[in-house]
Amino acid sequence: MSHKGSSSSIYSQIRLLIDQGEISSFQWKIIAICFCIVLLDGFDIAIVAYIAPLLKKELSLGSQHLSYLFMSGVLGLMLGSMIFGSLADKFGRKSVLLISMLLYGVSTFLCGLVDNIDALIFLRFITGLGLGGAMPVSIALCAEYSPEKHRMLLCTLGWSGFTVGIAAGGFFSNFLLEQLNWSWLFYIGGVLPLLSILVVLKELPESLEYLVRIGEHRKLSTVLKKMNLQMNDIALSTENLVWGYIEKVPSVRCLFTRDNILLTLLLWVAFFFSLMVFYLLTYWIPLLFDERYSLKEVNILTAMIPLGGTVGAFILAVFIDRKKAAFLTLAISYLASFGLLLFVPSVSGDYYSLLICLFFIGFTIAGAQNGLNLVSPTIYQAYARATGVGWAMSSGRLGSIVGSYIGALLAQNSIETFFNYLSIGGIICSMALFGIFLYRKLVVI
Structure with a gap:
């Protein structure tokens, strides 16, 4: 047997033992650390949204300046994820x-x-580069150390750290800005991840796949023991851990075969418009309602989007886990967002009605986006899944850049016109995912 085949077999055995076993305290610690890292990511990426009204006044900024400020972060996020x-x-x-x-x-x-x-x-932009590396790596580690039977809920927990961080930023901003100026949000947002480096350095393990690939027998043995996995259950030896087991990553052309091309295009459309709408809401709600409500009230309004997304992520994950009709469920969720976005102008004058409406918009958009991140690999053959998801997420990041930028153009219109345009994104997402559902049901047997 070749070294490559042996190493591949070893990782498969490790993966099987994790999937069949119960979650150890060590695995829970990994998930908790990854959740906190992603939470800090969400907090940092959203800081500028909560202080945008202050920056606009203190630095005498126009909407175009704010567009560049918002766009720079998500552009860095996209490039960072590709590089790191x-x-x-x-x-x-x-x-x-x-x-x-x-x-x-x-x-x-x-x-x-x-x-x-x-x-x-x-x-x-530099901040975005760093965030683009930290978030996907954290989620990947969370997925790798989670048993298959719990993976969707545990990965949902990991992803939800991002929306929890964004929401927490709104409430924390209100508290901090009563005592200090906006610079302190950046100071705290910078110090917390720097302090967290010590925790990651000491407590977070390396990827099991990487340890197998580079032949780190001793470190791999230590990690497995912490997960209560018996070494004699796996044919480990220094000799057969020398060579990597990862095969060549398939070309993007595999996404455009006869079987995959329609699914790929529909998935890209869904990711693009979903994240475009999400970032339009996150960055531009504070500026849309700045003259109607106080900064404290506006920040709570903005926090409703990620807060609803966090709740929606778990409820939709549980529903999908039980009913299995993932793409139909997500299509219905985005369809609901279409109606809710059209409803916003009619309740924009009533603060508490607006709070509730924005919460459910977050539920249906950010919650569904979390589900889309987790189920999108299932539409591809095993060899094409990593490539397919990577390119779909790139499409979504492009949508987030477009959403961050065009907000300046849309915000020049009335609130009604702004949300009418956003509702188009919701219905397009719904149609794209419904198309995937129908294709898989009627064409793929």
Whole structure:
């Protein structure tokens, strides 16, 4: 047997033992650490949304300046995920995670020291680069250490850290801005990930796949023992751990075969418009309602989107886990968002009605986006899943950039016109996912 085949078999055995076993306290610790890292990511990416009205006044900014500020962060997020994703495969996920956290921690802290928009835009881009590396690596580790029977709920927990962080940012901003100026949000947003590096360095293990691939027999043995897995259940030896087991990543052309092309295009459309609408809401709600409500009230309004998304993520995950009709469920969720977005203008004058409406918009959009992240691999053959999901998420990140930028154009219109345009994104997502559901039901037997 070749070394490559032996290593592949070893990782398969490890994967099988994890999937068949119960979750150990060590695995729960990994999931908790990853949740906290993603929470800090969400907090950092959303800081500028909560202080946008203040920045607009204090730095005399126009909507176009704010568009560039919002866009710089998500552009960095997209590029960071591409750059650090490849580095993580080569040098290990833990090492890349530490570098990413250092990068966005320092750059976020420096944002609090600047007082001009050009420097702030540059530093937010650097922050995005770091966030783009930290978030997917954390989620990947969460998935790798989760048993298959609990993986969807545990990965939902990991992803929900992002929306929890965004929501927490709204409530924390209200508290902090009563005592200090907006710079302190950046200081705290920078110091927390820097302090967390010590926890990650000491407590978070390296990827099992990476340890197998580079032949780290001793470290792999230590990690497995912490998960209460018996070494004699796996044919481990230094000799057969020398060579990597990862086969060549398939080309993007595999997504455009006769069987996959329609599914690929529909999935890209869904990701693009889902994240476009989400970032439009997250970044531009504070500015849309700035003149109608106080900053404190506006920040709570903005926090309703990710808060609803967190609740929606878990409820939709449980429903999908039981009913299995994942794409139909998500299509219905986005269809509901279409109606809710059209309903916003009619309740915009009643603060508490608006709070409830925005909560359920978050439930149907951000909650469904979480589900889409988790079920999208299932539409592809096993060999094409990583490539398919990676490109779909890239489409979503492109949508987030477009959403961050065009907000300045849409915000020039009335609130009714703004939300009417957003509702189009909701119905397009619904139609795309319903198309995937029908294709798989009627064409794929």
